[in-house]
Amino acid sequence: MIRWVYRSLPGPTALRMSLFVLITLIFLVLLHFFYSWVGDTFLDPGGAVE
Amino acid sequence: MTIEQLVDPDESNSAVARLSRPWHDSKGVTVMRGVGWTLIYAGFLILGFVVHQLFITNIFAQRAQDTLESELAVRIDDGAQTFAYVDPATGDVVEVPEFDPTVGGGSSGGGVDLGEFEDRLFAYESAPDLGEALGTIRIPDIGLDWTIVEGVRLSPDLKKGAGHYPDTPIPGQAGNAGIAGHRTTYGQPFHDLGELNPGDRVFWDSATGTHEYEVREVFVVRPSELWVLDNRDGAWLTLTTCHPKWSATERLIVVSEMVGGPNFGLFGEPT
Numbered sequence: 001m002i003r004w005v006y007r008s009l010p011g012p013t014a015l016r017m018s019l020f021v022l023i024t025l026i027f028l029v030l031l032h033f034f035y036s037w038v039g040d041t042f043l044d045p046g047g048a049v050e
Numbered sequence: 051m052t053i054e055q056l057v058d059p060d061e062s063n064s065a066v067a068r069l070s071r072p073w074h075d076s077k078g079v080t081v082m083r084g085v086g087w088t089l090i091y092a093g094f095l096i097l098g099f100v101v102h103q104l105f106i107t108n109i110f111a112q113r114a115q116d117t118l119e120s121e122l123a124v125r126i127d128d129g130a131q132t133f134a135y136v137d138p139a140t141g142d143v144v145e146v147p148e149f150d151p152t153v154g155g156g157s158s159g160g161g162v163d164l165g166e167f168e169d170r171l172f173a174y175e176s177a178p179d180l181g182e183a184l185g186t187i188r189i190p191d192i193g194l195d196w197t198i199v200e201g202v203r204l205s206p207d208l209k210k211g212a213g214h215y216p217d218t219p220i221p222g223q224a225g226n227a228g229i230a231g232h233r234t235t236y237g238q239p240f241h242d243l244g245e246l247n248p249g250d251r252v253f254w255d256s257a258t259g260t261h262e263y264e265v266r267e268v269f270v271v272r273p274s275e276l277w278v279l280d281n282r283d284g285a286w287l288t289l290t291t292c293h294p295k296w297s298a299t300e301r302l303i304v305v306s307e308m309v310g311g312p313n314f315g316l317f318g319e320p321t
Contacts, residue, residue, distance in 0.1 A: 001091070035102040036205075039235055043103065045298045046208035047240060047291035048215070048230035049276055 103235050107209075111237030114210035118197040122183035130257035134174035135167045136224065143223075145174055172316045173258035177220055181207055184214050185221060185256030187229065187289075192242035202230045212239045218279055218288075221254040222261040222308075224317040226286040228279045233291040233302075240291035243304055244268070252287060252306045261311030263287045266321070270300050278303050285317045 005023065009016040040046070058064050132147040149171070178184055180201035188195050200214050201207035212231030219225035231240040252263040263286075270293050271278060278288055278301075285308035293302035307320050 001087075031098065032102065032106075035099050036107075038099065039103045039107070040204055042298060043296050044232050044235045044292050045273075046202065046204050046213075046230060046232055046236075047301065048202040048204075048208070048213075049271070049273055049278060049290050049301050 107235045108237050110209060111211050111232075111239075114199075115197055115237065118183040118199060118210060122186065122197055125178065125183060126257050130175045130178075131259075132174050132176075133171045135170035135172070137167075138170075143174070145176065146171070170316075172223070173312045174223065175220060175257040177214075177216065180216065181210075185254055187212070187221075188253040188255065189246070189250070190253075191250045192245050194239065194242070196231070196237070196239040198229055208232060209236050211237050215279060219281075220256070221263075221287050222256055222258045222285070222311060222313055224285055224313075226279060226282045226288055228288045228290065230290045233293070234295050240289065240302075241295070243289060243291050244293070244302055246304055252289075252304075254287065254311075259312040261285075261313065262309050263306035264309045264320075265304060265306045267303070267305040269303050271303055273298070273301050275301070278305075283318055284308070284320060285313065 006016065006020050009019045011019075058067075061067055132145055133149045134143050134145040136142070137144050144167075178200050180203065182200055184198050184200045186195065186197050196211050198212050198214055199207050199210045200216060202213040202215050207213040208230065212229055214220065215228035215230065218228040221227040221229070231243075232238055233240050233243070246265050246268055248265050248267065250265040252265065254261045254263065278290065287306045287308070289304040289306075291302050292298060293300040308314055308317075309320055
């Protein structure tokens with residue numbers, strides 16, 4: 001899948017690499033928010049009574 | 051089908067042709083490969099979640115704690131402590147920021163004549179803005195030592211460690227002060243709270259000095275049971291966290307009462 005994403009990117013190698021790094025960073029940030037949401041919702045919502 | 055047809059490799063449906071067809075071309079294998087890769091990706095996703103919850107969140111909390119410790123030192127150095135008294139007519143806390151017991155002495159410290167209210171004075175600090183450092187909680191019996199932030203918003207307050215319920219009094223003052231904290235993520239400040247027993251000591255350090263509390267009760271409630279934060283006569287500190295560990299279904303409550311510190315005895319005798 002990673003190779004497929006890389007090969008799908010347009011332009012020369014330098015542009016491809018830059019786009020790939022950018023996409024990876026965005027993916028990791030989104031993953032962080034997703035993990036945080038799952039953890040806060042189901043595992044440990046902070047311990048407050050509400 | 052004749053024998054010749056069965057063994058003719060150029061005949062697409064012949065036995066020889068079917069047996070010599072690349073195995074990976076079959077539909078079943080393609081599906082199995084897809085399922086296999088899906089499971090591998092799912093495995094990485096779950097592994098990433100475990101690493102995120104166990105390690106990444108702790109890194110965020112620890113970095114926030116470093117900042118909070120600096121903020122708290124500044125708050126204390128800046129003299130966040132003042133004096134206040136409870137107006138018996140209204141029950142309101144009246145802050146007397148200009149009162150200075152080191153100047154003039156007696157009931158006219160700093161030129162402020164408090165008259166009959168002098169005996170009611172106690173060390174007071176107002177709450178900082180949400181998300182800012184308020185004080186430090188220490189429980190030597192379980193090795194707990196965390197800087198507490200003002201507020202219990204899931205983000206950003208509690209991601210910094212543990213937070214003070216803004217609708218409750220500040221620890222060290224009259225009433226029932228509440229603090230909530232994560233038990234298993236974001237530094238897991240209250241991880242071992244369940245090991246406390248009545249009689250254990252809890253220390254609160256803030257601009258008003260160090261106040262000492264003694265654990266009275268440890269029990270479990272549903273997350274919606276807000277009564278645990280109801281105000282009480284005297285000076286109390288209530289800690290709340292998730293229960294059981296790795297679950298959001300219940301809350302562990304630790305109730306402690308003030309037994310020492312600058313304001314001890316000013317809000318009535320302990321039970």
